[in-house]
Amino acid sequence: LRRWHIRPEAQDVIAILQPAAECLRTKDTPVAFPTETVYGLGADATRSGSVRGIYSAKGRPSDNPLIVHVADLDMLRHLLGPDNHDDDGENCIPARYLSVIEKFWPGPLTILLPIPEPSPLAPEVTAGLRTFGVRMPSSALALTLIKLAGVPLAAPSANASTKPSPTSAQHVKDDLEGRIELILDGGACDVGVESTVVDGLNEPPVVLRPGGISLEELRGCRGWENVVKAYKDQSEEGQTAPRAPGMKYKHYSPRARVVLYESKCMLGQDGLVAADADAAAAAATTTSVNGDGPSTNVGLPKRVGVIRTRRWKPAAGLRCDDLRVTENQDEEVAEPLLRLHTGRLRNREGDDVGELFDLDLGEDAKGIAQGLFSALRALDRRQVDIIFVDGIDDELDIAAAVMNRLRKAASDIRA
Numbered sequence: 001l002r003r004w005h006i007r008p009e010a011q012d013v014i015a016i017l018q019p020a021a022e023c024l025r026t027k028d029t030p031v032a033f034p035t036e037t038v039y040g041l042g043a044d045a046t047r048s049g050s051v052r053g054i055y056s057a058k059g060r061p062s063d064n065p066l067i068v069h070v071a072d073l074d075m076l077r078h079l080l081g082p083d084n085h086d087d088d089g090e091n092c093i094p095a096r097y098l099s100v101i102e103k104f105w106p107g108p109l110t111i112l113l114p115i116p117e118p119s120p121l122a123p124e125v126t127a128g129l130r131t132f133g134v135r136m137p138s139s140a141l142a143l144t145l146i147k148l149a150g151v152p153l154a155a156p157s158a159n160a161s162t163k164p165s166p167t168s169a170q171h172v173k174d175d176l177e178g179r180i181e182l183i184l185d186g187g188a189c190d191v192g193v194e195s196t197v198v199d200g201l202n203e204p205p206v207v208l209r210p211g212g213i214s215l216e217e218l219r220g221c222r223g224w225e226n227v228v229k230a231y232k233d234q235s236e237e238g239q240t241a242p243r244a245p246g247m248k249y250k251h252y253s254p255r256a257r258v259v260l261y262e263s264k265c266m267l268g269q270d271g272l273v274a275a276d277a278d279a280a281a282a283a284a285t286t287t288s289v290n291g292d293g294p295s296t297n298v299g300l301p302k303r304v305g306v307i308r309t310r311r312w313k314p315a316a317g318l319r320c321d322d323l324r325v326t327e328n329q330d331e332e333v334a335e336p337l338l339r340l341h342t343g344r345l346r347n348r349e350g351d352d353v354g355e356l357f358d359l360d361l362g363e364d365a366k367g368i369a370q371g372l373f374s375a376l377r378a379l380d381r382r383q384v385d386i387i388f389v390d391g392i393d394d395e396l397d398i399a400a401a402v403m404n405r406l407r408k409a410a411s412d413i414r415a
């Protein structure tokens with residue numbers, strides 16, 4: 001596995017990327033590359049062989065459609081083809097999209113368009129749907145790569161299927177070593193969660209996946225004043241059924257069980273409660289670490305991970321009155337943006353009951369989004385049995401995407 005480090009300010013970026021672009025054009029092995037959201041696993045979207053290479057590297061079900069990445073609007077128009085031009089010779093990108101394209105491209109917004117007839121896209125890209133998702137990433141490296149390749153790149157997130165998306169080249173390597181040949185390493189991703197997927201062909205327009213562009217930002221655009229959520233979150237059971245096919249698969253899952261605390265969900269006496277019954281059971285198990293619980297309780301977590309946002313109330317999650325942390329020491333994680341504290345867990349009697357790995361993502365939603373997947377992965381590497389995560393208020397901005405990913409990570413549907 002080759003890993004090429006690329007600094008965006010380097011003079012010779014084009015020379016470095018040229019062989020990668022050549023590989024994308026001519027071979028069937030996908031190339032991992034950074035975007036501003038997460039790392040993508042790219043292949044020529046017009047060739048079936050190359051697109052199949054993505055599915056096999058990821059171990060991804062092939063009925064889950066891929067996002068097509070373009071370098072500029074000309075590339076998109078070319079994709080839509082001459083038959084899709086109206087009398088003015090203009091492309092026929094549906095009018096509703098013009099305002100959001102103008103505002104958010106290049107950037108973390110994926111739009112759905114009807115698949116053109118005839119279609120230059122490999123059928124494997126769209127998994128039998130009548131629409132395809134497309135976006136223009138803002139990462140200079142990604143844009144340059146697509147431009148040099150000269151073809152649109154189909155690219156899902158470059159994680160192994162079901163794992164949290166990769167926000168660094170190391171994450172890609174951890175998941176796909178032995179399955180791909182080349183990673184372009186452009187450092188940590190800026191946004192940290194995936195693009196917002198919208199369907200503007202629907203009336204009203206809908207958000208299929210929350211991401212880097214918020215609902216409020218979309219609402220500010222002409223034609224998008226009435227945009228509504230069409231994704232299902234754990235906390236909103238009974239709402240509109242999920243529309244993005246990706247939603248039916250287990251996603252964003254570290255190996256450990258994730259217990260998410262939602263401050264919105266005021267069921268517990270502490271004012272915070274686990275996101276669902278299963279998580280509550282897991283939390284109860286942990287509470288019994290203090291020795292009061294039935295001794296028949298098996299599988300007590302010995303290695304506990306905590307992801308804090310500053311809204312965390314310590315009394316609610318780990319019952320800090322029962323469990324004390326000692327020998328606290330700081331450790332830089334081999335991840336940008338993260339600092340890990342490690343310590344022993346002791347119960348009231350002072351018995352050593354396990355090890356604690358504690359990460360703080362800060363209280364700023366943007367920073368939380370940037371570090372979220374890294375945090376889940378960092379704790380997995382430490383082989384924790386359980387991860388307690390403090391939820392955040394998801395009403396605004398990128399927090400909606402953060403909570404969406406966390407709810408999926410905390411749900412118990414195994415793929």
Ligand code: TXA
Binds near residue numbers: 108133137197209
């Ligand atoms: O930020 C991103 O979007 C990253 C980077 C690499 O660009 N890509 C990404 O791709 O997250 P992926 O494959 O992990 O997720 C694509 C999402 C899935 O939820 C999929 O179901 C949805 O987009 N999607 C793609 N095409 C669709 C379509 N035609 N209709 C409905 N949903 C679609």
Ligand code: MG
Binds near residue numbers: 156157
């Ligand atoms: Mg993905």
